[in-house]
Amino acid sequence: MAPPRLFRSLVVLSLVAAPLTVATSTAEATPLQSGGVVNFGCATSGKMHCLGKAIRSPKGNGPLVVSTPVGYGPAEIQAAYNLGGLHANGRTVAIVDAQDAPTAEADLAKFRFARGLSPCTTANGCFKKVNQNGAASPLPAPDYGWAEEISLDLDAVSATCPDCKILLVEADSPDIDPLMTAVDTAAATPGVVAISNSYGGAEDSTILAADAHLNHPGIAVTASSGDSGYGVSWPASSPYVTAVGGTTLKKSTTAARGWTETTWSGSGSGCSALEAKPVWQHDTGCAKRTVADVSAVADPATGLGVYDTYNSCGSSSFCDFLLALGLAQGADGWVQVGGTSLSSPVIASVYALAGNSVTSGSYPYAHTGGLYDVTSGSNGSCGGTYLCTAGAGYDGPTGLGTPNGTSGF
Template structure:
């Protein structure tokens, strides 16, 4: 992943920042699985003992929710790849009591008060009244990242909130030697025009001034950005909490991959990576122009990969 995207390789990059991972239920082996992953890939240790890793419930306590094997794999993915891309950053895992929006937003609020970067690999279909939850993504100086979903169009929530960076998915095409030959839009990347949310001013101005082919009639366009998410070019995750009767190494995909990696790469900058940053000139994007999720990839902004993938 570092080679494909030209990401920093220093073992201390991300130092001075904290990345929050908000997920539901408990992963009892989260810390020990992270240790196995770190050893496999030559990453510095990230443990409770050295102050790098912290796990709390949605109110900051240590009475954790019940274990859920599917969410445990998700948690392992999120913390391991956040650590891989920002090995100098601290990781704060906030476990919501359940996957209800009420509990997930409580976890979001705790995370907002304790870190600069938050990754959210969860969401669902849009619904009327969703904008009432947008206030949970407004912490001062906090950068919010949300997976755009794994079911193609239409847009989902909270990906469609104008207060977050919506992260879509791509497919990496590699040579037999592992060299990138091309990157295309993933057919299952969530994206589309929001049915309820209005585009923030930054995105609206970008669309109007860039003569974008995306026309959401003033509504929020998702995703904003993208990164590898296709399970066919997925990432390695270690999980010792049994998932479908299996433990050990898994190959995992979905925009659950791209969101924590975007959060971590943002932590490497130590900047607030919000809409102004993403739609400005601070990031070098690989424009993805091939692919379709029900919407076509296009030059510039599109409803499959947004502006494209972060390179460098």
């Protein structure tokens, strides 16, 4: 049987056509709200389709372009998950993606400057980009859709764990073999304590052999649960990863925490058809592996502001015009993003802040006191069971809950 087609986790973008500027700001931001949407995605040699939607530009059928930071930033992510003042002490989060993002380091620098974070560069040893074999060159062919994913992942790590070092490992293509080679390369790199995988694909018989590449005791391997609602994808269904679902995160003037979270309707969840149930998972409605384990913000309407400039038209007001019309690919500035593509690197970064040696996704199950329980919302139809409906305790869409500091990780 052919390997499963992989899909990139949903990335929802918001852009406003305007001349591009980058303003330094650590103030709290208000996320842009969803209006009309357009599909945003790409194909790489027919192997993988990047699935996403963008808020529709009033000028046409493409995304909007914004000149200043939008959405949530480091202040909101750290406040919502009780992470303020914590440090990674030299630990590294690895990001595994496919294809190359030529502007990744420069765009990361703009994001961190605008958000008041210290530089994270190749020169100062904080950032490193390699191919799937761990070498600086040759890098894979670039791709506009994967470049947006990469910007999201790098900025999510920066927002959650500002002093984490970041290793970006770029697979040659979005097929299982190169992606798993990239995971192994990340795990073999000194200092890496967590590896985030913001992609997924349908389960089939090939995944069981591939699971071995996700089995790295002592290192937290996270995987997005999916962005199409109720239903299971791999590698989130692997028993060797922490499967990360998604929530809608909103500020609250009445909740003691200062924030509320509900299930994001796009969060993937369910019962695996093939993967064995790990010994640390004890829910009774699924005889095999249940997705997800934990969760974090994923709703694009309450998403992260990300900076990305890799596009097919350059940098000009005319390029922004073409992007707005949908006649060019990529982005040219600040975008507001979501999907479990966001929640996976957030959770990987929390693992890095915790600094514990972990085995697969077991740690949160033994430390549920370190999680905010998400008790409302649904991601689809499953007869009203916990597999698609949030409730007290464990449920499929949000798992055990979201981080309350690092004690659950």
